[in-house]
Amino acid sequence: MTDDVTTLAWAYLSRVAEPPCDEIATLVGEVGPLEASHRVAAAEVSDALRERTAARRDIHAAEADLNLLERRGGRLITPDSDEWPTFAFTGFGGAAVRERPQGRPPLVLWAIGPARLDEVAERSAAIVGTRACSSYGEHVAAELANGLAEREVAVVSGGAYGIDGVAHRAALAADGPTVAVLAGGIDVLYPAGHSSLLHRISNAGLLLTEYPPGVRPARHRFLTRNRLVAALGAATVVVEAGVRSGAANTAAWARALGRVVCAVPGPVTSASSMGCHVLLRGGAELVTRADEVVELVGRAGEFADEEPRPTGPLDGLSDAEKQVYEALPARGVRSADEIAVASGLAPTAVLGPLAMLEIAGLARRDDGCWRLVRTSP
Amino acid sequence: MTDDVTTLAWAYLSRVAEPPCDEIATLVGEVGPLEASHRVAAAEVSDALRERTAARRDIHAAEADLNLLERRGGRLITPDSDEWPTFAFTGFGGAAVRERPQGRPPLVLWAIGPARLDEVAERSAAIVGTRACSSYGEHVAAELANGLAEREVAVVSGGAYGIDGVAHRAALAADGPTVAVLAGGIDVLYPAGHSSLLHRISNAGLLLTEYPPGVRPARHRFLTRNRLVAALGAATVVVEAGVRSGAANTAAWARALGRVVCAVPGPVTSASSMGCHVLLRGGAELVTRADEVVELVGRAGEFADEEPRPTGPLDGLSDAEKQVYEALPARGVRSADEIAVASGLAPTAVLGPLAMLEIAGLARRDDGCWRLVRTSP
Structure with a gap:
């Protein structure tokens, strides 16, 4: 079956170079795992990859490895598998x-x-x-x-x-x-x-x-x-x-x-x-x-999103303070617990920001609840 | 002595309204403490200040208060005193x-x-x-x-x-x-x-x-x-x-x-x-x-300074990472302790950022020391 052949190719590639191996990943991306395994086995690859796979090129243990895995009730999860997750190797540093x-x-x-x-x-x-x-x-x-x-x-x-x-x-x-x-x-x-x-x-x-x-x-x-x-x-x-x-x-x-x-x-x-x-x-x-x-x-x-950098009364507020500020109702009042719910912060985490917003004149305590103080734009 | 009269005026003003009192501070800023004390005592002030000082306007305890202070070896520190510090009531919230x-x-x-x-x-x-x-x-x-x-x-x-x-x-x-x-x-x-x-x-x-x-x-x-x-x-x-x-x-x-x-x-x-x-x-x-x-x-x-927002390889670095990055020498290597000194961070506080810079490809460990990795601009 094609599936088995492909799985065998993945298993071969997994052992042929110490993971993670950039060059193998790139080759698989270009020609697929089956063709990649053939080229690696035949040493018909770039100098760098030939060097990295020289020691284990002739180890054909894929079938034995997969048998061992199967005996233990395991499976090889590959990028072809339904359950392959999204690996976000991006972010800071890019x-x-x-x-x-x-x-x-x-x-x-x-x-x-x-x-x-x-x-x-x-x-x-x-x-x-x-x-x-x-x-x-x-x-x-x-x-x-x-x-x-x-x-x-x-x-x-x-x-x-x-x-x-x-x-x-x-x-x-x-x-x-x-x-x-x-x-x-x-x-x-x-x-x-x-x-x-x-x-x-x-x-x-x-x-x-x-x-x-x-x-x-x-x-x-x-x-x-x-x-x-x-x-x-x-x-x-x-x-x-x-x-x-x-x-x-x-x-x-x-x-x-x-x-x-x-x-x-x-x-x-x-x-x-x-x-x-x-x-x-x-x-x-x-x-x-x-x-x-x-x-x-x-x-x-x-x-990962860039934070907005408003200029105005909110400038200089911490993230938590901004979150709490935005959770204050446009009109009327809200309890600290309701603000916690609206802001997504823990109930104990909204009290400090509320006190700071009060001092900054952006929020006002009102009968145990909190209200927004409008600032000129 | 003028000094004594002025000190008595400050002492009178200190008691006549519950501190801190905005209106008194403003009045003193306009006409000085002596004239301010006269006007407050005579109720020749704004309605707001007249109201705030109504209860204690006729309490003339300044001399007794200063005598008590002197007996205890104390002093009244006023904005006229050499040792009056700069009170920076500014900053966030402005x-x-x-x-x-x-x-x-x-x-x-x-x-x-x-x-x-x-x-x-x-x-x-x-x-x-x-x-x-x-x-x-x-x-x-x-x-x-x-x-x-x-x-x-x-x-x-x-x-x-x-x-x-x-x-x-x-x-x-x-x-x-x-x-x-x-x-x-x-x-x-x-x-x-x-x-x-x-x-x-x-x-x-x-x-x-x-x-x-x-x-x-x-x-x-x-x-x-x-x-x-x-x-x-x-x-x-x-x-x-x-x-x-x-x-x-x-x-x-x-x-x-x-x-x-x-x-x-x-x-x-x-x-x-x-x-x-x-x-x-x-x-x-x-x-x-x-x-x-x-x-x-x-x-x-x-x-209090606004943080610079570079775009480029340093974007997304934390403050500590930026500080450490900037403390890396332009050429040659520096020990973690030297980087701590150069960055102003604690020696223990540079290790985490150094590891992150290394992962981001911005710094490289070199024989126990650290060197800058040049990135294309």
């Missing part, structure tokens, strides 16, 4: 991001699990953090993942010890979809102490990797894998992280991909919150509970 | 802020203490927070105030229980200048449990109020007083605060006055950090230690 080899969508994804990738990618958040987390971090990660799962937001993470594992477990406990992206082959469950957790994810959620079977996790693969965690979450939430950490790397990817980066604050006396505070000082969204993440996930993408 | 009666500098300040007001106002930060603080809040407030005092930054606060008191005490312990702004008369030490602390401040720092002797603190006076705490600190740092709190009010004033608003993060599980997290979500600067506050205090005012 061309500069795409020019870097890692700044590419995966060629294919080796997958096991009942969840459909396009569906989970549509409503998802990555929860990541340090392996050496505190009990505070564990508590917050579990609360967040549980809250997201209850609101049917898929929890994406890396399957690691610490925050990752807590997040996956809490999502599973709430019967929510959870996705673990591995840094090695689908049959190499890493870390070993999480093999039972990863099995549970493959039974209830989705286990994913761009590496063909048998590939061992390695340092550069964790960093490359992080871009997929970031790309699959509409937002990336860092719960606890050291200053130099994998979680900070995932957050940097999320930022580069135009995804929302969130961080949970913690005690300034705690080393495991330092990375979060650095991210927050760099502009990440401060989140304290699942609701706030759901808000951001629900409207992901809007953040 | 005219709207000034139009509100509280959006005014004080008419005069009743003061006791060896510190000169203009000197402390030149290099100062307000540290404020909830009375019901946690031991975490106490610890952080003490660390911050101690660090600021060591760097000769005056610690301004409200003399209240909780965070305020901890901040004053830590500044005193480090022999640093500290300023308490009261919400009542200089002879009404409130709260009573802090009378010994306030005495120490009046011996080593500065005790200030815009209210004449004998005036009792009242709810609206705390809110009015908060604007002075905000105005006297180049930055206002909220250490711990509930969502609706005096500290949040002080922060709103600081924001409205174009001063830097800072907040210390804490556990998301702690109610006394909720107000801080709301402020941070609203755009306050996240600070974790005194150094970061000193940085902000050292360059207060720069924040």
Whole structure:
């Protein structure tokens, strides 16, 4: 069957060069996977691609790889699959991001699990953090993942010890979809102490990797894998992280991909919150509970828009103040809770902006409610 | 002596209407304090001012008030005094802020203490927070105030229980200048449990109020007083605060006055950090230690400038990323620490931006240092 031949071609291409491979992606874009696999196997390709595929050109393991995958109840998700999601490798940095080899969508994804990738990618958040987390971090990660799962937001993470594992477990406990992206082959469950957790994810959620079977996790693969965690979450939430950490790397990817980066604050006396505070000082969204993440996930993408720069009384207002200002009724009054609903902000997040608008003479408190103060245009 | 007569006039005007009083400030601006006091006493003023001064027009307590102040070793600081600082009641909101009666500098300040007001106002930060603080809040407030005092930054606060008191005490312990702004008369030490602390401040720092002797603190006076705490600190740092709190009010004033608003993060599980997290979500600067506050205090005012909006490879970078990008050397390499120095950011605050610049292809790591990557214009 053509389908099988094409799938075999994708599987061959997945192993023939260390992913992600720019040159293969480009060739597949030009001639399709089947023709691309023939040309690579025959070494009838550009010098650069010939060099990148020299070592594995003659490894024809596609059939064995796909058999192994099938025996485990898995499937190869390719750009031809119905469930292939939109990987938005654009955003801040634009061309500069795409020019870097890692700044590419995966060629294919080796997958096991009942969840459909396009569906989970549509409503998802990555929860990541340090392996050496505190009990505070564990508590917050579990609360967040549980809250997201209850609101049917898929929890994406890396399957690691610490925050990752807590997040996956809490999502599973709430019967929510959870996705673990591995840094090695689908049959190499890493870390070993999480093999039972990863099995549970493959039974209830989705286990994913761009590496063909048998590939061992390695340092550069964790960093490359992080871009997929970031790309699959509409937002990336860092719960606890050291200053130099994998979680900070995932957050940097999320930022580069135009995804929302969130961080949970913690005690300034705690080393495991330092990375979060650095991210927050760099502009990440401060989140304290699942609701706030759901808000951001629900409207992901809007953040990439250029902000309007009005000149006038609203100039200099923060985003939150503008949102609250615009949520004030044209006439009559509204309660703070109603303004929260209208603005899309959390009820607790509208009070500060309201006080500032009052001081600026743009809003007025009226019998416990709030009204707009007209300003001359 | 003319001076005495003028001082008596200021003292009379300070009591004749509840401060701050727009109409008196305007009248003094037009005809000077002496003539203003005559006109007010004779009720030869606008209807509005006649109404506002009706109740106290015939109270001639200026001499007694000044005698009391002198007996306590104090002085009346007026716009005529050498040490009168620049009160920048401008900034975001502009005219709207000034139009509100509280959006005014004080008419005069009743003061006791060896510190000169203009000197402390030149290099100062307000540290404020909830009375019901946690031991975490106490610890952080003490660390911050101690660090600021060591760097000769005056610690301004409200003399209240909780965070305020901890901040004053830590500044005193480090022999640093500290300023308490009261919400009542200089002879009404409130709260009573802090009378010994306030005495120490009046011996080593500065005790200030815009209210004449004998005036009792009242709810609206705390809110009015908060604007002075905000105005006297180049930055206002909220250490711990509930969502609706005096500290949040002080922060709103600081924001409205174009001063830097800072907040210390804490556990998301702690109610006394909720107000801080709301402020941070609203755009306050996240600070974790005194150094970061000193940085902000050292360059207060720069924040009021309109940000440039370049179009090109830097478009979409956060402020921190732009700062770091601009701190990269035109040729050769620089260490992260050198970039921190050049950018004015904390050493820990440049690592996140550097990682993001690297992903965007704008910076490159080179043997532990960093170099600029040229982009086509």
